[in-house]
Amino acid sequence: MGAFGRNHARVYHQLAQQGEPVTLAAVVDPDVSRADAIAREYRARAFGSVEQFIKTSSEVQAASVAVPTAQHVELAGALMAGGIDVLIEKPLAASLAEADDLMRSARRLGRICQVGHLERFNPAVRATLPLVTHPMFFEVHRLSVFTPRSLDVDVVLDLMIHDLDIVLSFVDSPVKEIRAVGLPILSGKVDIANVRMEFDSGCVANFTASRVSTERVRKLRFFQPKQYISVDYGRQDVLVFSVGGDESGTPSVNPQINVAKPAITAEEPLYAELKSFLDSVRQRSQPLVSLEDGRRALAVALDIVSTIQEHGKKIHLDTLQQ
Numbered sequence: 164m165g166a167f168g169r170n171h172a173r174v175y176h177q178l179a180q181q182g183e184p185v186t187l188a189a190v191v192d193p194d195v196s197r198a199d200a201i202a203r204e205y206r207a208r209a210f211g212s213v214e215q216f217i218k219t220s221s222e223v224q225a226a227s228v229a230v231p232t233a234q235h236v237e238l239a240g241a242l243m244a245g246g247i248d249v250l251i252e253k254p255l256a257a258s259l260a261e262a263d264d265l266m267r268s269a270r271r272l273g274r275i276c277q278v279g280h281l282e283r284f285n286p287a288v289r290a291t292l293p294l295v296t297h298p299m300f301f302e303v304h305r306l307s308v309f310t311p312r313s314l315d316v317d318v319v320l321d322l323m324i325h326d327l328d329i330v331l332s333f334v335d336s337p338v339k340e341i342r343a344v345g346l347p348i349l350s351g352k353v354d355i356a357n358v359r360m361e362f363d364s365g366c367v368a369n370f371t372a373s374r375v376s377t378e379r380v381r382k383l384r385f386f387q388p389k390q391y392i393s394v395d396y397g398r399q400d401v402l403v404f405s406v407g408g409d410e411s412g413t414p415s416v417n418p419q420i421n422v423a424k425p426a427i428t429a430e431e432p433l434y435a436e437l438k439s440f441l442d443s444v445r446q447r448s449q450p451l452v453s454l455e456d457g458r459r460a461l462a463v464a465l466d467i468v469s470t471i472q473e474h475g476k477k478i479h480l481d482t483l484q485q
Contacts, residue, residue: 278457
């Protein structure tokens with residue numbers, strides 16, 4: 164029941180209040196006083212461990228796993244073995260071996276398992292997906308002010324992985340080459356990173372992620388034949404600049420370029436994500452963000468972390484920071 168686990172509890176409670184066929188049955192945290200406080204707020208039961216919860220909560224059908232990444236395999240595995248479908252927060256696991264363990268467990272036990280790549284459910288991303296044709300260049304920025312959370316992983320696995328998942332879903336092509344640089348600033352992990360990625364399709368993507376910025380920025384922009392599309396995750400809006408032939412847009416300062424703004428209904432991405440997860444649980448259907456999707460994003464993120472480490476050795480980063 165850390166910062167994001169509390170958000171999950173809030174949204175499940177909100178869904179129930181709005182008539183969705185779901186009840187927030189329980190919250191779990193080793194800090195029992197914190198679990199008790201949140202359980203009282205959302206009228207649920209509180210438990211100090213997953214083991215205790217599984218033994219006494221046979222009515223539970225689904226759970227969110229919003230714990231440190233290193234505990235994903237153990238706790239999600241225990242929940243699935245207890246007959247519970249799971250939504251596992253990103254990144255899926257700490258290693259590809261652990262991700263593969265989760266995939267094997269889900270298949271063997273017949274459990275629904277979704278990965279919490281939240282931006283897939285951002286209304287701006289959903290509005291952009293039908294517009295994607297043949298993307299050739301991406302420029303992505305995700306900057307946040309420093310907070311003492313998720314410091315068990317590099318900024319690549321903490322923040323950039325959101326954008327890696329989105330770009331991988333848009334491009335749908337194997338990664339050919341990765342170049343990356345990153346630095347620890349305020350924590351013992353990499354806090355700021357820049358990545359250049361090339362795909363087999365010829366597409367190139369530049370990513371910048373920082374958790375030590377003075378401002379909050381979450382933007383993705385990409386070019387494809389005769390179009391430039393700008394996505395603002397935070398404002399949940401999309402701008403489409405098209406060269407000629409698009410009478411649905413309005414002319415810009417350049418008469419050859421039309422500008423369109425797709426209609427978007429604002430919605431909290433976490434609300435949409437949990438609603439989609441519960442639909443998959445009820446229908447026993449493949450989640451929108453599958454374990455395979457989570458593993459794919461994790462694999463690329465880990466390759467980036469490894470590339471950053473190699474670059475750090477090449478420039479003798481340890482010596483420079485002394």
